[in-house]
Amino acid sequence: MRIVIENAAIATVDAAGTEHAAGHVVVDGGLIEAVGAGPAPAGEADRHVDRRVDATGCLVTPGLVNTHHHLYQWATRGLAQQSTLFEWLVELYPVWAGIDDEITHAAALAGLVRLAKTGCTTVADHHYVFPRGAGDLLAPIVAAAGAVGVRLHAVRGSMDRGESRGGLPPDSVVEDGDEALAATAEAIDRYHDPARESFVRVAVGPCSPFTVTTELMSQAAELARARGVRLHTHLAETVDEEEQCLAELGCTPMEYAERTGWLGEDVWLAHGIHFADGAVARLGATGTGVAHCPTSNARLGAGTARVADLLAAGAPVGLGVDGAASNEDGGLGVELRQSAYLARLRGGPASLSARDALRLATMGGARCLGRQDELGSLEPGKLADLAVWRIDGVEHAGIADPVAALVFGALPSVALLLAGGRPVVEEGACRTVSEVDTAAGLRAASAALLKKAPR
Template identity: 65%
Template sequence: MSGAGDDASSPTLIIEGCAIATVDADGTEYASGYVVVNCGVITAIGPGSAPRPVSAGPAAPAPRIVDGSGCLLTPGLVNTHHHLYQWIFRGLAQDATLFGWLTELYPRWARIDEEAVYTAAQAGLGWLALTGCTTSSDHHYLFPRGSGDLLGATIEAARRIGLRFDPTRGSMDRGASAGGLPPDGVVEDIDAALAASQEAIGRHHDPRPGSLTRIGLAPCSPFSVSSELMVRTAELARAGGVRLHTHLAETADEEEFCLAEHGCTPAEYAESLGWLGPDVWLAHCVHLNDNAVKRLAATGTGTAHCPSSNARLGSGLAPVKSLIDSGAPVGLGVDGAASQEAGMLVEELRSALYLSRLRAGTAEPDQALDARGALRIGTIGGARLLGRADEIGSLEPGKYADLALWRLDGLGHADIADPVAALVLGPPAPLKLLAVHGRTVVEDGELRTADAARLAREARAASRRMMDGSRP
């Protein structure tokens, strides 16, 4: 396999001596094994020591060999739902549920501009990389008038940090004067939103195998978007060959809103608009009845499970195990940093397991995730949601080398014999190496593509500027 971003001049990468969880269809694991990467693609994986490549001549670069002793190698984590601009709005509305939280934050978010979004996105993506994420989506739906190229700012930030990036061009057309939740000043009219969505596909979407940037379209939610915009966006996305994303069934308030406004549940509303299907993934899906679970499974509609955000906002316990058991695609998301300040996808593995067990209780323990199930939705599950399951999400020959090599030999993990349990149930593990398409992004716990201290300083300054309402 070759694809966008391949570098034929890069040396062969060999990682060996580590435990490996491939997360392939058979759940193959090795207590001590190796992986070989050429030109950004996994070419071999197995137990024991790696075979040494035959020299291609004196001018050929020597292979890079990484000693993985004391480490666990997994696919890089895949983040399927985020709002990167929120990184500079953390710590606000600490005790609010979703509608109150949005009401407090919308006026602050109305101040964002291109510089602030670029700064926030760099910080958020840098932190995702430092905590094991190699691919991230982003749902940017807020476009205050005169704020600049906000979507482009997130894409440029991802290129700088070096993550694989699947941003979505969001939209809102239903402001407070039309019965929606957001202030009128942050919504667009339908034609403007659709024109900008079309432009985003033409300007940024790269459909080539292994591409680093793919666009989706993502009207925000039932309480901020009209039915017309939902339907026309779906038509536009399908004509352009891109995926669809939105929030759905996040809270009981949303269900009450849909019942009063549309006479049906959020899932029924989405289906009536043509918003269920294998090209759709929905954020949260906390409040689903049994029929909704079956419909998502039957249509191949994905769910981005955001356990920590759901807990932070008191939204509820999503039926994740029921979705998985029914065959519906499920991935993980950190959600916006304003409702999940930690922003660490590796922590979502544990949160997903814990909340699943809370939902199952003691009466149905078999209806809860286990450690490997949590790792699966955080890797190949997320790749499936983004339409990338044949490229990333598991460690197999022919897939792109998006890898996370976790150190498990320190005080926080060393006495847990099962390395997958150590990763999922233990404290966040430090990274020895994170690679995207075979290229190093994090090494020995340090971000190699940007200065993390500078990102922190710039994010702090941008946050202060947003809080006092000034623009450059």
């Protein structure tokens, strides 16, 4: 489709931070053709247009990029409400042991609909629970992303360190290391599309130091680099993790990452809360990214990431929702405000501006996923992933700065969400799948999963 959006405030999030108080965006064939102030040029307006959008009272931004999620967890929201991370995992692993392809698909579909309705067009989903006999659980996630119409970075996770080997998860949900590596290689063969306009890419993602052996961590990094895909894992999320690393491995999580080959421009780490000064500097020097998940970190009382320090060091930082079992909201738009507020609790009101928060959610996320040349800003030639936010209601009346309205005000309704130039959300509603059917499917899947869980 050729779409012309006019009369909107525009935050391009380009390198110069270009903004237009009233401007236009022209989309053609899945790409951004033009962005500028005022109405579309007369020559553009005279050409064939499939759809013209009067976006008066709206703000246009790049589509938001979610750098860390666990979509299957949408089926287990509201549990372990007062638990630390390790306590939460111990309670939920036996429940997750019951997931199958139907439950995973229903949870992924619901989670992706929620993400799209909050302005998200690209989702990195880290799936690491593969119960024995459950089969290839990436397939239902890929299918759900295709149905909703958003881009998916499917992180093929793995765990090979169960309770019998000193890990947290029950042995029923861990894999043999060699089998996990073979399944990861198969996932790359089956799903990874390296094309610029790709809607599905695969990354390699052993879960964490306390659920994965050192051998699997190192071999997974070797596999990813041999196949030219990115690497993702949890790291430095809690004090418990650091204490366990020091006791078992004689090093900090950051030192462990370096020892096993998990630093570099092709790596992004989830959470990254408990980093000392030297670790922050090392992340910046190596270009290693961090997926900042403010709501989940607060829900679990894990701590506050040093976002301002990471940015100052030059490390790519994006926003992540994390699984809905530790962030029941499940939306990405709300993380803009959360990231700004938590940074300010740590470092004061100048720590992170509204525009800094928007950059985290767009270009920062694109950098973490290695797609900064394709996504993350509104510039001619980039992929046509954008969000049109309605900020003309009473919730935002009187906020003259449209970016401040988006970040600090109530989360606006999405008037239009395009992914690859295709409408996914219009006037706050998902247009690609039935929200009623999706909710019903999720309720059934959640009930079925909890019925399987040990009492």
